[in-house]
Amino acid sequence: MVYTRKDVSTLTSAERRRFVTAMLEVKRRGEYDEFVRRHIDYYVSDGDGGLRTAHMAPSFLPWHRCFLLDLEQALQRVDPGVSVPYWDWTRDRTRTSAPWTKDLLGGDGRSSDRQVMTGPFAYAQGKWRIKEGVTDGDFLMREFGRPRKPIQLPTRAELKAALEDPVYDTAPYDSTTTRGFRNRLEGWGHGTGNATWENHNRVHRWVGGHMLGGASVNDPAFWLHHAFVDLQWTRWQRKHKGARYLPERPPGSRDSQYRRIVARHEKMPPWGVTPASMEDHSHIYRYA
Amino acid sequence: MAGGLALTRRGVMRGLLVSVVGMALAPVVAASRPSGRRHPRDLSFDEVYRGRHIFGTKSGSDGRAAFTGGAWQVTVDGRPLHLMRRADGSYLSMVDHYESYPTPLEAARAAVDELGPAEQLRAMDGGADGGRGTGTRRNGTEGGGHHHGVHP
Numbered sequence: 001m002v003y004t005r006k007d008v009s010t011l012t013s014a015e016r017r018r019f020v021t022a023m024l025e026v027k028r029r030g031e032y033d034e035f036v037r038r039h040i041d042y043y044v045s046d047g048d049g050g051l052r053t054a055h056m057a058p059s060f061l062p063w064h065r066c067f068l069l070d071l072e073q074a075l076q077r078v079d080p081g082v083s084v085p086y087w088d089w090t091r092d093r094t095r096t097s098a099p100w101t102k103d104l105l106g107g108d109g110r111s112s113d114r115q116v117m118t119g120p121f122a123y124a125q126g127k128w129r130i131k132e133g134v135t136d137g138d139f140l141m142r143e144f145g146r147p148r149k150p151i152q153l154p155t156r157a158e159l160k161a162a163l164e165d166p167v168y169d170t171a172p173y174d175s176t177t178t179r180g181f182r183n184r185l186e187g188w189g190h191g192t193g194n195a196t197w198e199n200h201n202r203v204h205r206w207v208g209g210h211m212l213g214g215a216s217v218n219d220p221a222f223w224l225h226h227a228f229v230d231l232q233w234t235r236w237q238r239k240h241k242g243a244r245y246l247p248e249r250p251p252g253s254r255d256s257q258y259r260r261i262v263a264r265h266e267k268m269p270p271w272g273v274t275p276a277s278m279e280d281h282s283h284i285y286r287y288a
Numbered sequence: 289m290a291g292g293l294a295l296t297r298r299g300v301m302r303g304l305l306v307s308v309v310g311m312a313l314a315p316v317v318a319a320s321r322p323s324g325r326r327h328p329r330d331l332s333f334d335e336v337y338r339g340r341h342i343f344g345t346k347s348g349s350d351g352r353a354a355f356t357g358g359a360w361q362v363t364v365d366g367r368p369l370h371l372m373r374r375a376d377g378s379y380l381s382m383v384d385h386y387e388s389y390p391t392p393l394e395a396a397r398a399a400v401d402e403l404g405p406a407e408q409l410r411a412m413d414g415g416a417d418g419g420r421g422t423g424t425r426r427n428g429t430e431g432g433g434h435h436h437g438v439h440p
Contacts, residue, residue: 047373201386
């Protein structure tokens, strides 16, 4: 049965309540923190050695697609009618718009310690204690827009620039790649200042607090953000008919990326599925 | 896939080290910034920044150091700050994962900028959790029951 992922701003109050309830139950069961750990474990940077799957790599998109599906399955074990909504940050751009309402993710952190004080994920509600953090706080933290040095969410034009690139990814398939849809969307740039992080990366920065660090999955906003990123892959495919995940073949043994990235028909850890097999999700879910 | 070759994140963290291959390419920003005691030769730093003691040194004790040029060990108030290296030579910290900085010192300062007044780094790879994520995540066994993919 194909299910639908919806724009979070269109959810009914019942849908909001069910999503929140399922998230809190996945957390209560102890399953949620395993997602936090897995994301930490798979963050391999391209200046260090080893296989990169989740970030700074062409499999950024299929890896997070699988990751979302795993979370969604955990949610659906609680409530089969729940799916992960997406947050369109090109449209819902204020600190009080969806998904930052009291019946969904709650709002910004307070200024003294960035602690989220509203909504179901506020520490005082007793159901969302941070266990796998980079720092010792056990409450969820956010700092919208980085008040110390204000930044804005990526714009529709910035996202469009990524979508218009007709090539999925280009050598060296890492964070220094300047062309290709994947890194324009993932958002690794060059030099210093705001231009060095775009689209996906910039949203992590804008939310701030936990979303900025290695343990970003602690903020349920992670999933709504990545559902929207996942939607962009679908939109890109629609826009560039016939365009495929790249590289098609693994880099050779003399290539700097030898055994460091996943080619289209190679198995991607930890799921053992190939990027090619993750290109079409239409028989699992669709976007509304 | 070459899963067995991959380093796990925590495996890297265990040593709290970051390779400095290509260190010569990194801008020598640290040397030009006002700070406390420093050792210009290896760009180590030891300063108080916004009330936090940040310390970074290039370790030579690692056996690979002779080949890689050493590795960095960075602490904030005595607690290890894990750094990662980007292919362009810049540094990411565990606290600030979606932006990189030219030097370990700048990455450490940026991490401090993100810490709340009473917030301390957590010793993420210490004792109780020490056995976790030691490579088993990469051998294909984890997620063996997760073949949702295109075959839900």
